[in-house]
Amino acid sequence: MSAQEQAFLEYVQGGGQVETSDWMPAEYRARLIKFIEMHGNSELMGVLPEREWILRAPTLQRKLALTAKVQDEVGHAQLIYRVVEDLGKPRAACLQDLIDGKSKFHNVFHYPTKSWGDVGVIAWLVDAAAIISQKALLKCSYAPYARIMKKICWEESFHILHGRDVILTMMNGTDEQRTLVQEALDRWWGPLMQFHGNPIAQGDDPSFSWRIKSQSNDEARQQFLDGYVPQIWELGLTVPDPKLRKDEEADRWEYSEPDWAELKHVVTGNGPRTKGRLQLRRTSRAETDWVRRALLAEAA
Amino acid sequence: MSERAQQLLEIADDELLLGWRNSEWTGIAPFLEEDVAFSSIAQNEIGHARALYELAGRDLGKTADELAFDRAPEEYRSAALVEPRFVPDWARTIARHYLYETADQIRIEALKASDDAEVAGLAAKIDREEVYHRMHAEMWLERLVGEPRVREALVELWPKALGVLGDDLRPLLRERLAALDLPEVEPVERGKHSGELAELWEKMTVVRRSVPGATW
Numbered sequence: 009m010s011a012q013e014q015a016f017l018e019y020v021q022g023g024g025q026v027e028t029s030d031w032m033p034a035e036y037r038a039r040l041i042k043f044i045e046m047h048g049n050s051e052l053m054g055v056l057p058e059r060e061w062i063l064r065a066p067t068l069q070r071k072l073a074l075t076a077k078v079q080d081e082v083g084h085a086q087l088i089y090r091v092v093e094d095l096g097k098p099r100a101a102c103l104q105d106l107i108d109g110k111s112k113f114h115n116v117f118h119y120p121t122k123s124w125g126d127v128g129v130i131a132w133l134v135d136a137a138a139i140i141s142q143k144a145l146l147k148c149s150y151a152p153y154a155r156i157m158k159k160i161c162w163e164e165s166f167h168i169l170h171g172r173d174v175i176l177t178m179m180n181g182t183d184e185q186r187t188l189v190q191e192a193l194d195r196w197w198g199p200l201m202q203f204h205g206n207p208i209a210q211g212d213d214p215s216f217s218w219r220i221k222s223q224s225n226d227e228a229r230q231q232f233l234d235g236y237v238p239q240i241w242e243l244g245l246t247v248p249d250p251k252l253r254k255d256e257e258a259d260r261w262e263y264s265e266p267d268w269a270e271l272k273h274v275v276t277g278n279g280p281r282t283k284g285r286l287q288l289r290r291t292s293r294a295e296t297d298w299v300r301r302a303l304l305a306e307a308a
Numbered sequence: 309m310s311e312r313a314q315q316l317l318e319i320a321d322d323e324l325l326l327g328w329r330n331s332e333w334t335g336i337a338p339f340l341e342e343d344v345a346f347s348s349i350a351q352n353e354i355g356h357a358r359a360l361y362e363l364a365g366r367d368l369g370k371t372a373d374e375l376a377f378d379r380a381p382e383e384y385r386s387a388a389l390v391e392p393r394f395v396p397d398w399a400r401t402i403a404r405h406y407l408y409e410t411a412d413q414i415r416i417e418a419l420k421a422s423d424d425a426e427v428a429g430l431a432a433k434i435d436r437e438e439v440y441h442r443m444h445a446e447m448w449l450e451r452l453v454g455e456p457r458v459r460e461a462l463v464e465l466w467p468k469a470l471g472v473l474g475d476d477l478r479p480l481l482r483e484r485l486a487a488l489d490l491p492e493v494e495p496v497e498r499g500k501h502s503g504e505l506a507e508l509w510e511k512m513t514v515v516r517r518s519v520p521g522a523t524w
Contacts, residue, residue: 052335052340055334055335055343056335059334059335059336061515062331062332062334063328063331063332063508063511063512064511064512064514064515065512065515066377066513066515066516066524067373067377067516067524068354068357068358068361068372068373068376070524071328071331071354072351072354072355072358075331075334075347075350075351075354076347076351078334078335078347079334079343079344079347079348079351082334082335082340082343082344082347083344085340086340086341086344089340099340124515124518124524174524177523177524178524180523181519181522181523181524182519182522184518184519184522185519185522288336289336291396292336292396295396295397296336296337296338296396296398298398298455298457299338299398299452300338300339302451302452302455303451306451
């Protein structure tokens, strides 16, 4: 590492922040692009599992809330891709890599949604898990990314309220509705426990060394469990993990080892809905390609 | 049913179904910006439908949700223009968007002049948001009007667009769209439903019907 790179590393590790026009090591730029692009991809792919339910929302209020939530996710993708663009990778290239399967997106968006219970669990718990990672990014060494995270976290907190309200209403409803919620929680628990990633020592995690993120994977998971397991229990739901308990003395949650092989399998493009959702992106892009071409011709 | 309730239901059903159809673009529009725009427009339309159903519901003893979801498909009073599914066809989507917003403007202007203060007040409120829909529709039509498929879509949907309005207001629509040089046609009257309404209704009520009487 050159002296200039070393000085940069020390600067960000000391809490220093970097702007777009500042000098940065090539590796830092590449890491940022990869990290932030995956975040953008996740927002965009996260639209697909929920959009299937926009047409089936059971009341006008739910319809409005769900449409607004999904719209927010698209808006986040737009903001995040703009940050990537400023780092040197245009949005069109990000979208192309996404549909070509060359870049990744979060594990939870590779799974199907089977009932209205899933809609509630996603908005409540998937967004809760996401906001924990995103809040830790408020301290990101790359300042433009940290700045947009403020807006994103603010909006995500409304999604969690919406999701919790969907779940609460169903839990206060009929037995059939409570069953829908429990079944959804059973389906999503595994992916939720995998969401923050396998525990890597911070020293071995380059995203941490460059202070792109400031929290370890396991810290994030502990925070999630701490915040949400008591609420899940309070609603009368059962978490499908017999080992789950809080060790009060150590102030840590114990849980069954998440299925890391499944996580790897899913995020490398083999999830139950990965191919179908990427195909939908490819098809819809091809079907509206004439619109983009017409606008380009008009602008020329 | 009073004439007022019937008129409110017609407009509410149009806004509801078009809102539902426009929301189908969320996530798959030609640009991320259009995902956001169409989603916004859909939310406004559904918000308008809710306000109109609430007003009609006071006369009919029903809630907005009951009117929006719990009638049989054949009881909807919607216009033929708002029923078909156009995703992924952006040309038809833009043609419908433009035709509907133009017709809706004429209808809202008439309602704003109504002797019924509640109806006139609600129409004025709705119109404040519709201004932005019209700007959006006009911008897109202007950009794409030279595309043969957009022209074809305008001609195809024209009889259904006339059907959005009552007999008395149709001349105004013909006049406002004179520049498009659309053919002389017989309007498709409101209430003659296509199979696409029944299909949409199945989908939009599937969760609600799955546990009858439940709160969601």
